[in-house]
Amino acid sequence: MKQKRIACILFFFCLMVAALFLVNWDVFHFSEIFQISRTFSGEIDDKGEKILIDDLVLKTGSYMVTLTGESTGPENVYIIRQDDNSVISDRIPEGKFAIREIIEIKDTIDRIQTLVDFASGSSSLTIDQIDFKSGHAVYKESILRHAVISLLLILAFLIIFLRIFYRALYCRIFKNLSQPEAERVLLFLILLTILVSIPFFNQNYVFTNDGYYHMIRIEGIKESLSAGQIPAWIHLFVLNDYGYGEGFYYPDLFLYLPAVIRLLGFSVLTTYKLFIAICNFLSFLSMYFAVRGMTKSLYAGLLSAMLYAFAAYRLIDIYYRGAVGEVLSFIFIPFVFWGIYEIYRGDCRKWWLITIGYTGLIFSHMISLAIAGAATLVFVLLHISRTLKNRQIRIAWLKAFMASMALSAIFWLPMIEQLIKNDVIGDVLYSTVSYTIDSERLLSVSDLFVGFAPWDRVKPFLGYPLLFVIFIGIGARLVEIRRKSTDLHLSNYLFFFGLLAAFMSTALFPWQWFAWFYNRIQFPWRMLVLATPLLAASGGILYDSIFEKNERTIFLAALFCFCAAVTIPFFHEVLTNRIFQGSGFRLENNRIMGAKYLPIRADKEFVDKNRNTVLSSDSSFHNEQYDRSGLNFSVDFLMSPADDQKVTVEIPLLYYYGYQAKLTNSDGKEIPLEVYQGPHGLTTVDIQGVNEGKIQVFYEKTILQKIAEGITFLSVVFILAAVIRKKKSDERTIEKD
Numbered sequence: 001m002k003q004k005r006i007a008c009i010l011f012f013f014c015l016m017v018a019a020l021f022l023v024n025w026d027v028f029h030f031s032e033i034f035q036i037s038r039t040f041s042g043e044i045d046d047k048g049e050k051i052l053i054d055d056l057v058l059k060t061g062s063y064m065v066t067l068t069g070e071s072t073g074p075e076n077v078y079i080i081r082q083d084d085n086s087v088i089s090d091r092i093p094e095g096k097f098a099i100r101e102i103i104e105i106k107d108t109i110d111r112i113q114t115l116v117d118f119a120s121g122s123s124s125l126t127i128d129q130i131d132f133k134s135g136h137a138v139y140k141e142s143i144l145r146h147a148v149i150s151l152l153l154i155l156a157f158l159i160i161f162l163r164i165f166y167r168a169l170y171c172r173i174f175k176n177l178s179q180p181e182a183e184r185v186l187l188f189l190i191l192l193t194i195l196v197s198i199p200f201f202n203q204n205y206v207f208t209n210d211g212y213y214h215m216i217r218i219e220g221i222k223e224s225l226s227a228g229q230i231p232a233w234i235h236l237f238v239l240n241d242y243g244y245g246e247g248f249y250y251p252d253l254f255l256y257l258p259a260v261i262r263l264l265g266f267s268v269l270t271t272y273k274l275f276i277a278i279c280n281f282l283s284f285l286s287m288y289f290a291v292r293g294m295t296k297s298l299y300a301g302l303l304s305a306m307l308y309a310f311a312a313y314r315l316i317d318i319y320y321r322g323a324v325g326e327v328l329s330f331i332f333i334p335f336v337f338w339g340i341y342e343i344y345r346g347d348c349r350k351w352w353l354i355t356i357g358y359t360g361l362i363f364s365h366m367i368s369l370a371i372a373g374a375a376t377l378v379f380v381l382l383h384i385s386r387t388l389k390n391r392q393i394r395i396a397w398l399k400a401f402m403a404s405m406a407l408s409a410i411f412w413l414p415m416i417e418q419l420i421k422n423d424v425i426g427d428v429l430y431s432t433v434s435y436t437i438d439s440e441r442l443l444s445v446s447d448l449f450v451g452f453a454p455w456d457r458v459k460p461f462l463g464y465p466l467l468f469v470i471f472i473g474i475g476a477r478l479v480e481i482r483r484k485s486t487d488l489h490l491s492n493y494l495f496f497f498g499l500l501a502a503f504m505s506t507a508l509f510p511w512q513w514f515a516w517f518y519n520r521i522q523f524p525w526r527m528l529v530l531a532t533p534l535l536a537a538s539g540g541i542l543y544d545s546i547f548e549k550n551e552r553t554i555f556l557a558a559l560f561c562f563c564a565a566v567t568i569p570f571f572h573e574v575l576t577n578r579i580f581q582g583s584g585f586r587l588e589n590n591r592i593m594g595a596k597y598l599p600i601r602a603d604k605e606f607v608d609k610n611r612n613t614v615l616s617s618d619s620s621f622h623n624e625q626y627d628r629s630g631l632n633f634s635v636d637f638l639m640s641p642a643d644d645q646k647v648t649v650e651i652p653l654l655y656y657y658g659y660q661a662k663l664t665n666s667d668g669k670e671i672p673l674e675v676y677q678g679p680h681g682l683t684t685v686d687i688q689g690v691n692e693g694k695i696q697v698f699y700e701k702t703i704l705q706k707i708a709e710g711i712t713f714l715s716v717v718f719i720l721a722a723v724i725r726k727k728k729s730d731e732r733t734i735e736k737d
Contacts, residue, residue, distance in 0.1 A: 009165060016157040022668040023070040026135050029144045030061070032135040035584035036069075038116045039126040049079070050125055052115070053114040058105045061137035065114075067092075067099040069127040075119030082112055087585070088337075092116070092125070137704065145265030161273050165483045181298065188302060189288065192309040195564060199319055199574045200273040204582040206574065208322025213593040215268050217252060218275075219544055220244065221259035227630030231709075232256075233414060233655060234631060234699060237589050239607050242682075243631050245320075246597045249426075250700070251411050252361040254328055271583050276318055276327065283330040284309050288333035289719040291537050295487045296542050299552045303559065304540025308318045310563035311536055312452070312463020312570070326364030326529050333361030333533045336372055340379060341490065343396045350395035355403040362408040366528050374517065375530055406715040412710035421657035422677060426596020440525050442507040452569045454577075460525045462502065464566035466532065469539030470499070491541035498534030501527045517569055525620040599655045602681025607654070614682065615650035628652075631699040633683075638692050650682040651697045660700045665693040 029635075036052050065088075067078055072387040076092040080103060088101050114130055144221075162170040174313075175188070182525030199206055220235025227236055238244035245250070258275040262268060284305040308314065312331055317323040339353030361369040380387055387393050418424075443459055450461035462470070472497050474603065503509055503524040511518045518524060547555050590608045598604060614623050614635050624636040633651050641647050653659065661673040661683070671690070675697065678684025683697050701709075 005165070009161075009229040012157075012161060012164075016154070018051040019153055019157070023149050023153060026147050027142055028136045028138060029300070030059075030063070030132070030137040030139060030142070032056070032132040034114075034130045034586075035581070036130055039124060040116070041124050042073075043123075045118060046494045047118055049115050049116050049117050051113060053112070053130060055130070056112040056114075058112050058132070059108050059137050059139055060105055061134045063105065063132050063134045063137070065101045065103055066129075066131040066133070066279050067127065068097065068116075068129050068633035069125070070096045071125045072123045073119055076125050077117040079117060080112070081115060087672055096326050104457035113449050116546070141265035142575055143265070144263075146286075148264050184300070185288065185302065189281060189284045189305060192284050192306060193277055194670065196280055196315065196567075197277045199271070199571055199579075200277065202579070202582070204270070205269060205580045205585050206319060207578050207580050208318075208320060210589070210593065211272065211322025212591065214255075214322060214324040215272050216249075216587055216589070216591060217246065218258045218262060218271065219268060219587055219589075220246070221252060221255055222262040224630075225256075225263065227271075229630060229699075231410065232259075233705075234654075236630060237587075238592055238610055239590055239604060239654070240652075241589075241628060242607055242652060242654045243656070244592065244597065244654060245418065245424075246592075248415050248656065249424070249597050250325075251363045251366065253411070263363050263690065267585075267588060269585055272412070279307070279327050279331060280318075283314070283327075286331050286334045286442055287533065287536060290338035293338055294490060295538075295541055295544065297487070297541075298483055299556060300487065300540045300544035302540075302556060303543050306556075306560060306563060307390045307465050307469060307536040307539045308533060310463075310465045310567050312466065313460050313530045313532045315463075315567070315570060316460050317529075318703045319570075319578065326368055326526070328364035329361055330533065332357045332364060333368070333530065335360070335535065336376065337494070337534065337537070339400070339439070342377065344383065345394055348392040348396035351400040352403070353505050354397075354400035355407070358400070358404040359407045362404065362411060368527060370517075370520060371527060371530050377495070379497075384636075403715070403719070406711055407719075408712070409708045409715075410712040411708075413711075414702075417702065417704045422655065423600040424596065425598050425600055425602070426594065437511055437518060439507060441525070442511070443525050444503050445506055448502060448506055451566065452573075454573055460505075460528055462528075462531075462535075463570075465563050466535045468562070469495075469535050469542070473538065473542055487541050488545045491538045491545060494534045494538035494541070498531045498538055501531035501534060505531070558657070578691055588600045599677050599681035601677060601679055602654055606654075606680060610652060610680075612652055614652065614709055615678075615682070617648040618645075621647065621649070632697070634694055634696040636694050640691055641697075646686050648684060648686055649695060650678045650680055651695065653683045653697060655681060655683045656699075658699050659697060661685045661695060661697045663687060663690060663695055665690045 030203075034053055038050075038052065040050060065080060065142060069092075071092045071094055074091065074094055077089060078092055078099060080088040080101065082103075087103055090101075092097075092099065112181075116125060116127060118125055162173070174354065176182055187713055216238060217235065220237045223233045223236035223241075224230075224232035229236070232252070233247035234243040234245045235247060236243060238246075255275075257278070258271045261274060263272045266274070271513075287308045288301040288305040290301075291304040292298060295301070308330075314327075317326045317330075335353050335357030339355075339357060340351060342350035342353060358369070358372070361372055376537075387397075394521040447459045448462055449467060451464040451467055453459075453461055473491075502703075504527040510525070511524060521527075543555060543559070544552065590604060592604065594604075595604045612626060612628060612639075613677075614621075614626065616639070618639055618641045620641060621639040624638055626633065626635040631653065633653050635651070639647065655675070655677040659675045661675045663673050663685075665671065673685040673687070673695070675683050685695060685697070687695075
């Protein structure tokens with residue numbers, strides 16, 4: 001028996017080594033693909049050099065370069081240039097071509113250019129793709145990525161090893177999580193996550209309305225963290241590193257997770273897919289906890305999590321809209337209605353559930369916060385008598401509110417400061433079209449009650465799983481239900497509010513009475529962000545109430561098969577019409593969707609073209625040299641203004657409140673300068689009486705930002721201390737018993 005155990009352990013160890021080899025065999029392989037897709041025509045384009053790839057960084061090693069395309073003339077030439085010196089140059093053959101060249105890089109090169117010299121006599125030249133590949137090159141990103149994957153793999157094998165061979169130790173380490181019931185729940189939620197993430201199981205790009213924009217946000221935070229900007233209120237990378245202050249207005253705390261994944265060497269596409277998968281899992285987990293917490297029923301929790309997983313609007317947000325803010329909101333809304341239930345059920349000690357829900361919403365999506373806040377206000381007004389009479393309920397609400405505001409101070413205090421101190425293009429907290437109703441954005445009843453429809457309609461729908469909840473729910477309430485229970489009453493409550501929220505997404509709701517709110521949430525069908533979790537929770541509780549204990553497992557399996565089957569057309573639509581080639585995928589830093597958080601005088605087209613140019617009101621101003629590093633920009637200048645006049649200098653950084661500047665004159669004396677938003681929305685200073693020197697502009701946290709950080713930090717410390725104290729108190733109580 002002992003020998004058999006040893007043999008099994010050795011086999012397990014060999015299996016782990018084999019798995020590690022499979023994930024690490026390409027650790028030193030390098031592959032960079034550029035989708036060029038450019039055509040030069042003799043009728044339109046001038047002859048001469050055309051840059052295809054600029055400033056590619058390559059480490060020491062041997063690289064195979066492959067150019068593919070088609071040429072109709074014999075005089076075109078391709079050039080691979082290293083630091084302005086030609087490495088390889090040769091003629092491009094006529095017809096379709098796949099040119100392969102090997103280049104040797106002896107030292108890390110910061111600038112590899114790939115160009116073509118286009119001969120105007122040629123009728124056309126098309127470059128489709130350029131690949132750089134190496135079988136042995138050492139890149140930090142690759143090493144980090146493989147190290148992380150290896151550590152996670154080792155951790156997974158270690159957990160399985162303990163689970164199989166050292167069960168007692170496994171139970172001591174994981175405690176409640178080691179119970180068979182908890183393991184089954186965890187595996188079921190992981191299975192749901194895998195199933196609803198199927199369209200991401202490839203190397204391609206799933207095109208969504210806003211997904212590209214959120215990837216740019218992630219990249220901006222990643223670059224800001226790399227430059228030491230914490231918190232990353234102002235995003236680098238965007239608009240040629242001009243510093244886009246989106247973090248002041250659009251909450252992005254949870255995007256720090258994918259930003260860190262990017263820092264660990266994963267591609268932006270892989271990072272985005274991993275992040276959405278994590279959000280999926282956490283959404284199902286929060287729904288399971290919420291419903292099980294309210295009903296004390298495992299099956300009700302699993303049924304609700306399943307309906308939540310396959311809910312059409314949630315999948316539309318992921319695969320059609322790319323609405324990351326709403327995807328995050330789906331994690332926290334269940335905590336809101338769970339906390340409300342507990343408080344009005346009589347357990348006011350669980351006010352912290354509301355704090356989790358609302359703090360998460362504040363850091364996720366302001367519009368979802370507004371929707372959840374409005375719904376909560378309606379609920380409180382419906383129960384105003386009980387709320388006013390019960391002191392414990394009022395105290396619970398006050399605690400939840402104060403804790404949420406304290407924890408989120410790091411976001412809303414700097415936002416308010418920026419709104420007061422610096423005007424931006426967009427309407428952040430209000431709408432300028434408060435009394436206008438766009439009927440095109442309203443759903444009809446037939447739009448809403450659809451099981452599946454292609455996204456070319458650009459209108460969401462409830463989908464089969466939640467339609468099933470509604471039809472079964474109405475039918476069950478019209479006939480006598482086998483088991484009457486408190487849980488069924490809760491299901492009715494959730495069902496009513498879920499239907500009301502869904503109804504509010506249609507043209508039948510009198511939105512003209514609530515036009516301000518209508519314009520604040522932009523699309524009334526965003527009310528489905530509330531209807532979806534309410535109906536999913538109601539359905540899970542209802543099914544649990546209808547079926548007897550010995551019937552529930554069969555129904556759970558049947559509902560799982562039904563939900564998976566009716567989701568197939570949805571995924572088929574995504575995989576057929578929304579998938580684009582992922583190789584060579586790159587983010588363009590000038591695509592910022594409306595640019596509503598730009599300073600009010602800024603123009604993104606101007607910024608994109610201006611690059612590192614320092615602007616001056618004096619024509620004699622000469623930029624001797626400049627240096628850009630993160631949110632710091634310095635320029636050595638020389639000028640000769642007439643009559644000692646004031647000269648305005650615009651530095652190529654977008655203006656947000658908090659920028660500081662100083663002038664060092666030719667004698668080495670430092671002079672502080674006032675910074676303001678200039679005529680192009682840039683950080684701007686005025687100089688007078690100094691004709692030569694250095695201007696340095698840099699971002700420094702304001703006093704209010706430091707106070708906000710302090711409030712949030714102390715709140716987190718206080719809450720952690722309270723949790724630890726309570727845990728120790730509970731342990732002492734158990735020991736006494």
